[in-house]
Amino acid sequence: EAGVAQSPRYKIIEKRQSVAFWCNPISGHATLYWYQQILGQGPKLLIQFQNNGVVDDSQLPKDRFSAERLKGVDSTLKIQPAKLEDSAVYLCASSQGEFIAYNEQFFGPGTRLTVL
Amino acid sequence: AQKVTQAQTEISVVEKEDVTLDCVYETRDTTYYLFWYKQPPSGELVFLIRRNSFDEQNEISGRYSWNFQKSTSSFNFTITASQVVDSAVYFCALSEDTGRRALTFGSGTRLQVQP
Numbered sequence: 001e002a003g004v005a006q007s008p009r010y011k012i013i014e015k016r017q018s019v020a021f022w023c024n025p026i027s028g029h030a031t032l033y034w035y036q037q038i039l040g041q042g043p044k045l046l047i048q049f050q051n052n053g054v055v056d057d058s059q060l061p062k063d064r065f066s067a068e069r070l071k072g073v074d075s076t077l078k079i080q081p082a083k084l085e086d087s088a089v090y091l092c093a094s095s096q097g098e099f100i101a102y103n104e105q106f107f108g109p110g111t112r113l114t115v116l
Numbered sequence: 117a118q119k120v121t122q123a124q125t126e127i128s129v130v131e132k133e134d135v136t137l138d139c140v141y142e143t144r145d146t147t148y149y150l151f152w153y154k155q156p157p158s159g160e161l162v163f164l165i166r167r168n169s170f171d172e173q174n175e176i177s178g179r180y181s182w183n184f185q186k187s188t189s190s191f192n193f194t195i196t197a198s199q200v201v202d203s204a205v206y207f208c209a210l211s212e213d214t215g216r217r218a219l220t221f222g223s224g225t226r227l228q229v230q231p
Contacts, residue, residue, distance in 0.1 A: 003160075033218060040223070040224075041223050041224070042120075042207050042209070042221030042222050042223050042224050043161070043207075043219075043221050044221070045218040045219065045220075048218050056217075056218060089159065091161070093161075098216065099214075099215050099216055100149060100211040100215050100216070100217070100218065100219060101149050101166070101168065101211065101214065101215020101216075102215065104163050104166075105163070105219070106163075107160050107161040107162075108160065109158065109159050109160050110159050110160070
């Protein structure tokens with residue numbers, strides 16, 4: 001079974017530029033998560049989708065970050081414009097269902113973003 | 117608000133030593149779930165264990181064991197007879213609201229096992 005796919009794996013941009021990350025979850029997984037992991041810290045949830053609806057985006061900086069999951073499968077996370085503090089690894093995860101208690105999250109390899 | 121604290125930033129041991137990684141959590145919920153994940157140098161988080169708040173039995177899986185103590189809000193992880201392949205960053209995490217909430221992670225403990 002294929003895992004969670006993410007691209008690109010690495011991205012370097014100048015501050016104030018825009019960037020987009022793509023995630024393809026495991027086939028059949030209804031729940032998709034985007035996490036931000038700053039160096040030396042644990043992952044922090046940015047947004048959680050259930051199919052194509054948003055369950056939790058309370059920690060998403062909505063003035064510059066946006067995410068969508070059209071058709072309830074692939075997802076795109078965008079940053080516009082990027083700031084230096086956005087340098088981090090962006091992790092995508094998926095699970096079969098919404099309840100973490102009963103549905104294991106599978107993580108992708110992440111996209112490492114460097115903002116200069 | 118929920119919080120997970122991993123006070124040990126980095127631990128270095130020699131192969132075959134036992135090592136314990138500490139995790140302390142805060143939550144107001146009575147039903148919650150605790151997790152441990154491993155993040156090897158490749159970057160992908162690997163699930164190790166899930167424990168609900170009503171099950172305080174210790175668990176052992178091969179060289180890994182977990183000690184959950186509600187009285188001290190701790191969920192510690194012990195690796196027995198450590199191996200070089202155990203070198204990674206280990207994260208403790210919490211899910212509140214009967215496991216409905218997405219994970220809140222601690223800051224992680226980097227374990228280096230020297231040959």
